Amino acid sequence: MQIRDLPYSDPGDPDVRSGPRFLYWLGRNQLGGQVKALCWGLLHQLGIAGMPVGVGLAVQAVIDRSGSRLALAGGLIAILGIVLALGDTMLHRTAVTNWITAAARVQQLLARKTAELGSALTRRVAAGEVVAVSTGDVEKIGWFVEALSRFAAAAIALVGVCVWLAFYLPSLGLMVALAMPVLALAVLPLLPRATRRADEQREKAGKATELASDTVAGLRVLRGIGGEELFLGRYRRASQEVRGAAVRSARMWALISAVQVLLPGVLLISLVWYGATLARDGRIEVGQLVTVYSAVTLMLFPLRHFEEIAMAYSFSRPSAQRAVRVLSLRRSTREATVEGSAPSGDLYDPATGLMAPRGQFTAVVCGDPDQAGRLAERLGGHAETGEESEDGEAPATPPSVLLGGVALDELPLDAARAAVLVQDKDPVLLSGTLRELLDIPSSGLVTAEAALEAAQCGDVLSALAQASPDNGGDPMRTRITERGRSLSGGQRQRLALARSLVTDPEALVLDEPTSAVDSHTEARVAAGIAKLRRGRTTVAFASSPLLLDAADRVVLVHEGTVVAVGAHRDLLRTEPRYRAVVTRETDEEAAAAGAPYAVGEVPAMNSIQEIEERA
Template structure:
């Protein structure tokens, strides 16, 4: 896989059972790249390891005054230098390719999982953890994947040098063969503690990231209540905890690095002291001592990769664990338990067009082709109901009881393929997001083609929005569809963003459209026109609006009141307003005292009739 070939046509199905298994799966997917990196690493390290032999042979040739052998040694040095340069350049190239391709694969997997789960992702995993996995964790995972081949090349080189020294100078070769493994493995007992400190640092950093993302998301609200300093203080405390954890982790890694410097130095001193004694005894030549000394000195470079692979694994293992946790989530995590618990069979077929939408958890039945409004006194319940109607029921992992899947035409939504479910049902969140780009790009979404953007913009009352975008557009832009929308639509007001998002949802023209408070940020006159426009444009299509605005409720064919998680009343807006006190309290915001004050005082006849009823 080359960088120019990215992104992957299909990143594959990851082994997300654990962090180490996920790393192994990534490595298996790059065996070709790892093999190339290993070969070039072997060429690079072998060239470095061969230099001491060439230097020692050259010294012996100079002592013996052998010009021919000295010329051959010079040619060997040139050849080794070329091997070192070529191997280093290509090793870096292939290693970086492995890093980038591994990181790209993980990012594609995370993006695919995010698109699959939608809003259910942040309900199961903290938003800060998702941000950490998508940014810093991806780099650490890529670092470990690319470091594996360099470590293997370094390890093979160290083994070959030790074996070679046993044949070249057996007396000193034994010392090197015993000392080098001790140097390489000396820091091994410290790795568990270093790993724990690194994990603790990651945990603190993840919490700080989550706090920062939540603060930024709610910055406007914080400014409104004057809470900037409060949250700034909380983030300052969290960042200081991250700093302290990072310092403790760095101290342990500094100790490991010091050991990697101290022990090789002690090995060099031992080789020089013992080798000098052997030279004085005449048991080895001076060139052999120089060659062995140079070999041990050059081994310090490949030995550094032992420390690096330990650090890379320690840092990437928790990152891979977090990535595996996100990638292991599915839309049907509790599908096996939900139907059994609800006693609802799960057909395997695709629902036929025009089926009713039924929610077993609340008893809500949305008739096909009708405009149904749902009133919930609890906003959180309304949000969960909207997610459930979109095929994302809450499961036990989210902290609540297992919920049955919503049925469309008798078929469970969370048992359908993702693209099929999204073609059938579209849910517009209470706070929809607008991506940057032109207005034409905004409406370039999967749609049936039956609703044109102009009709959707008209139904959503976006005339003033088009004028505002055209006024802010640079010279030469005459069509509002070519005007650009800034990131998240920040240049627009809340009501303008809400209406554009509504128009985008209308363009898709799904079988079932679920709107969660689609007009909460617009004035009453605009809201009334939007209600008429949506009702006219969606005539004959199933539309569900979760709202408490009388203007929307009055346009609905049927209104359903949800109280304490179950259907409490069904009727038209006017029928419920006059005959259901609970509905009237939710819609008109009347308190019990106000309701009692609005009731007429009982007459004497009323009191007599009440006494007769009680006695009967």
């Protein structure tokens, strides 16, 4: 795999049983690149290991006053220099390629998982953790994959040089061969503590990232309540904790580096002292001593790869574990088994008993807004897995939502998303022009103009036209800033609604689509939705009487179960729990009201103020 071939057409199905298994899976899927890097690394190490031989031959030739052998040694050193340069260049090229392709594979896997889970991702994993995985953790994982082949080449070179020295000069070679394993493994007792400190640093850094993300997201609210300094103080403390953890981690790695310098230094001093004694006694030649000394000196370079691979694994293992936590999430525990186009029919949730008949506008009232959000996601096919029991048994999975009698979990993801579209209560507007915002996959039956009109975006279009004089006053060419920051909350909500209406899915699920607009606009939006979606299945989670009155049928969900179904005004008269949610009725007011209203007692109520006055 070359960088020019990125992105992958299919990043594969990762092994998410554990962090180490995921790292092994990454390395196995880059076997070709790893073998290339290993070969170039061996060539590079061959150039390094051969240099002492050339230097030793040259020194001995000078001592023996042999010009031909000196020329031969010089030619050998020149060839080894070319080999060294070529191996080093190509090793770096292939290693960086392995790093980039591994990081790209992980990023593609994360992007695919994000698209699969949608907004349900941030309810299962903290937003700060997702950011940490997709940025810093990807780099650390790529580092380990890249360092793996270089470490393998260095290890093979060390073993080869030790074996050669043992045969070339047993008196010194055996000493080096016995010392090298000690030097390579001396840092192992220090690695667990270094790893724990590195994990602590990353954990604190992740919490600081989460805190910063939450602060930025809620900056407007913080300014409104004067809480900037409070959260700034919290972030300062979190940053200092990260700094302290980083210093403690750096101390351990500095100790490991010191050990990697001290022990080889002791070996070199011992080797020179003992070798000089042997040369003085005439038991070895000076050239042989120079050869062994040069070989041991250059062996310290590949020995550094043992420290690097230990650091890379210590940093990448928890990063891989975090990536596994995200990648192991599933849209559902069921596999897609239904092929073909998306079905049509009634939208039914067996878990709650909620039924949205085909072609009707169904409004759903929940006393708990969080429950409404979870139910809206379920209707879109984002099934929630249950919590693991105390005895460790597997979590129970609620039954899938059915569309036309077909389980959404059994549909391919693309078909399920095309069949049921869910707009949550906090929709996001991406940056770009209004035309780009509405240029999305759709049935083609609903024009952008019709959707904007139904969502009552006239004032939004006027504001956008005034904001873009360079575009001839065309609001469709006006650029919307990131997340729609230049618009009010109500304007953003209506543009998001228009975007959902343009899509024209088989079933449209809206979670509080009019919570940020005034009552007059809300009534017109409700009428616009009912008119534009006539003959299409629409479900709106709301508690506003204006929207409920525009629905064909209203469903009351209480404690996770459907308890009442009917028209808005009928439920006001006959269902106290419904009336308590819709009219914001307190317990004292409910007691004072007594029995439910009789038929005909409650007049038509078209605004919240009228309902509150009547209650």
